[in-house]
């Protein structure tokens with residue numbers, strides 16, 4: 001491991017100052033489950049590491065005027081056991097539950113998961129299906145972004161080097177929205193997703209509205225399958241329509257062929273994942 005300086009600020013303002021003072025040779029450390037692995041293999045020192053794992057301002061889950069706020073320092077284990085998450089966005093528990101092993105979930109944070117921006121991240125699809133917004137803080141103040149704008153490419157987000165991901169907000173109109181997350185890997189535990197997916201929809205007068213289908217591990221970033229969504233939008237949810245939407249979703253994805261799975265296999269998984277998540281969301285609506 002290359003040598004580096006280490007700063008552990010007590011406050012969010014102190015964190016932004018530390019990031020600004022050391023840009024561009026600075027990196028944030030949160031739970032460290034992803035970054036420490038990377039750090040062991042880099043040939044150049046990161047310069048300064050700013051440890052935010054003890055910052056109270058990025059902890060906690062609370063209901064605010066805009067919706068459900070989840071601090072970027074909240075761990076996957078905390079999400080799994082939080083009563084507000086269970087009541088308002090239970091699909092997030094399904095997603096948190098399948099991240100790595102218990103040790104990874106105890107240390108790894110939702111903020112770190114989103115910022116790694118790997119296509120197979122398990123937090124992304126559910127949050128995207130629920131129209132979550134991220135709050136970003138930098139030297140020029142706060143800004144909000146949708147996840148679609150936040151995810152730029154593999155391991156690349158719209159965050160600047162001197163910015164901190166502060167929190168994730170699930171808008172209040174989506175609290176309680178029927179949603180389901182599913183992950184397919186080579187094993188049930190400790191495996192990256194070959195395909196993961198989340199669907200969310202409201203059923204009003206028997207018809208679907210605000211349909212969201214988000215897919216992971218099938219494109220450079222987590223994506224929405226908008227054409228599949230529009231197959232369902234405004235229509236009565238039937239098994240036939242769900243089958244059609246699941247087939248359309250395949251055409252919106254660009255899965256890779258690699259040592260873990262072929263493109264054809266991943267396409268089959270997309271169809272199954274979309275069908276199952278939609279059916280489950282439908283059942284949850286009744």
Ligand SMILES: Cc1cc2nc3c(=O)[nH]c(=O)nc-3n(C[C@H](O)[C@H](O)[C@H](O)COP(=O)(O)OP(=O)(O)OC[C@H]3O[C@@H](n4cnc5c(N)ncnc54)[C@H](O)[C@@H]3O)c2cc1C
Nearest residue numbers: 028030031032033034035100108109112113115121122165
């Ligand atoms: C064995 C193992 C298994 C894993 N399995 C899975 C899995 O099944 N599913 C999955 O999705 N992931 C998995 N991961 C990846 C990782 O554990 C998660 O992505 C985790 O949530 C990362 O969070 P962290 O707090 O540890 O991030 P860190 O490692 O601390 O940071 C990751 C990156 O995000 C940046 N960062 C972190 N927090 C912030 C912030 N608030 N603001 C700005 N930048 C920030 C850091 O600078 C770094 O670039 C696994 C990792 C390991 C080692």
